[in-house]
Amino acid sequence: MKRVSLFIICLSIILTLWAVPVCGDTVPLFFNDTLMDLNPPAVRHFGEVYVEAQSFLSLLGISAEYQDSKVEYSEANSRLYLSIGSDKLVFGDKVHRLWLEPLYLKDHIYISIRDLAKILDFSIFHKDHFLSLTSPYMGAPQKDLLPRYWIEAVYTGGKIYGNEIIDFTNDRNQGMRDIFLALPAAAVNRESKMKIHNVLVNGLPAVYEAKETYLMIDLPFVLEPFDSCRVEISFDTTVPEGAERLGRSGKISILTCWYPVIPLKRIVPAHVSYGEPYSFKAAKYDLEFTVDVGLQVMTGLDRLESLQDGTKTIHRFKSEGPIRDLSLVVGSFDIKKVEVEGVSLVYAFKDYDEEVITHGAGALKLFQKWWGEYPYTSLTLVDVPLKDYQGMEYGGLLLLSTINRPSAFVIAHEVSHQWWYGLVGNNQDEEAWIDEGLANYSAILYFEELMGKKQYDYFIKSYKKRSQGNSEPIKKAIVEFETETDYSINAYIRGALFWHDVRKKIGKGDLLNFLAYIQKLYRHGAVTTEEIKFLLKNFYPYKF
Ligand SMILES: [Zn+2]
Structure with a gap:
């Protein structure tokens, strides 16, 4: 007013x-x-x-x-x-x-x-x-400054052959002389290789350096602030055998981190055997993906059409709004769909698990109420053979392992990643406590809602016990942890306890409002540790 x-x-x-x-x-x-x-x-x-x-x-x-x-x-x-x-x-x-x-x-x-x-x-x-x-404060980037991708790819014989066009806008306050892209395939699966065949900038061949996990493209001009250029890259990515985040086992292929992508920061993706050594800028996508006839393609994007062409099927997808990444699962599944407050919850499975629908729908409903509208038409949960994880989060798509069956807690945790990772990103290479801590804390709140405050207290008590004696800074790069346990305690356990401490100071109602505010302010952007602390101080000057 x-x-x-x-x-x-x-x-x-x-x-x-x-x-x-x-x-x-x-x-x-x-x-x-x-x-x-x-x-x-x-x-x-x-x-x-x-x-x-x-x-x-x-x-x-x-x-x-x-x-x-x-x-x-x-x-x-x-x-x-x-x-x-x-x-x-x-x-x-x-x-x-x-x-x-x-x-x-x-x-x-x-x-x-x-x-x-x-x-x-x-x-x-x-x-x-x-x-x-x-300042420690930073707002969400404007949508039209985010990159836009058009990708055409064929998946055959354990390899993806792709051609991608990226409309890239300089959203920094200085001119740019080069563009840095992550090649994350080898970071999530050492066996995978990404080969760059050709790079064009505004239609002309460009000078570039392709390393194992990144691609540096020299610009033949200075790209001034707000100016855009078009980058075209042809590449191929091997999809090794194995129950990995980029891998194929039997008839199911998990295709994540498979294309050259604009990262949040210029960080070379590192090989680590746990966590997510990558962080991407949200973007709009158009995808044309060709696979053998009879295979389904599951993704978080909107499905436009599927056209049969001889022994192949061309599947076309699009994201209406910005989405954090473009990940796919190829295979054959049974499908169950339920409507949850205007969102289609899609469950792709071989052996039906009622828990997925129950807690997928329950968490989606609750987190929409608390963290804000889920802006995509569908959320797809796919049962996949995944060796080292119970679940994994991607834009509009969640992987649930058939090898390490996820608990109800893990399902709620993964659903909440749509907000904490997807809609509001963070630098996972250096500040994994933000999305993992918030995903875990969201799952604790989900269980509090289902089973009452006693259940909440039980989680907090056991988390305190597990993290006892650990007082290192919560913001720590993934490559600096000595063991996976150290990483997990810091990101998942202490990350959740951070928000429990905030709740003790400001109460549950204000905590929910504060997190909803972060969602609103940083939607499709990314938040940092300093910004969270700055905003808490700014909102509650006498408490932080
Ligand atoms: Zn997680």
Whole structure:
């Protein structure tokens, strides 16, 4: 709601007449490398940059309301208060003296970015028309800055032959001279090899370096911020025999991490025998995937059509919205579908397991209520031979092992990964505690909902016992753990206990609201340890 007093309107008219010609320039604004569209845009006035208070503060999750002769912003325990005509601004429990007087333009109130930087604690880099801000806080990237893939691939004889086009946009605040792609196949299965045959940039052959787990493409130009280019890569990926995340056993093939992909960060995927040594940017996908006639292709994307062509079938898929990755299972299955609040829960199996439907549907329903809408038309759960895991999460697709049968807890854990990994990503190479901790904590909450607080307390007690004596930093790179047990205790157990500690301080209701807020703010983007801690401090200044 927004109310504007007569006083502000009069003042606005006077100041608008005076100020608009001076403030004509708008300024592109970056926040931690991410372009933020402020509406109305930031303006310059006598060499200073001002941002419209309401739209800028909304980036921090602080809603704004203009009142009689004052401006008041509040959300949770964050509160920003400004009286018109005064040079003082109150934020939280502190009073700040503004260095520059606010501007009142066209019914909006603009505060100088220098003042806000001081008050809200971020640093500024300002050059010509570019203004970049760095703080522990970062918002979700805009959808149209995310990559877009068109992939055509044929899977035959234990190999995928692919051709992919990526429309890539520079979402950083600096020009780029090269593009880094992950080749994650060998990181998840040492036996697998990804071979790059050809790379084009904007239709012309490009210079590139292909290593075992990454591909570096030299750009023959500087790709400026917001500019896009088209990259075309032809490649093949071997799918070794074995019950692996990229492997084939019998008639079932698990095809994950199989194509060159834009990672969240420039990190070379490492070989580890546990965890997820990769993190991808969410993207939109179009896929044409050809397999032998009679085989089904299960994926998290929307199915468009299947066309038979001799002994092959061409399956076409699309993702309407951004999705974290494109993973597939090829084989033949029986299918059961149930509708869960507008989402089609698809279960592909050989031996039907009622638990999958019961807890898949139960968790999907509960997590939609708590963490926000599941934006895809279907969630597919597939029974697969998977040696070292009970379950694995991918965009719109969950793998459930037939070798290590997942418990109800694991099913709920994997479903919650659709929010914590899928919709809100994180750097799994270095901060696995975020998605694994939240997936485990979500599963604990699911069981609390089913069986009561006693069950919750039971989990917490046993987690505390298992992590006793461990006080190392929770943020730790996957390659730095000495054993898989150390990794599991840190990511799964201590990651969940982190949220139990938050709940002790702010209560269950606020905890659920806070996590729903993270989902909203970072949807299709990625969140970091520093941002979570920053937001907790910002929302609950007296408790963290
Ligand atoms: Zn997990």
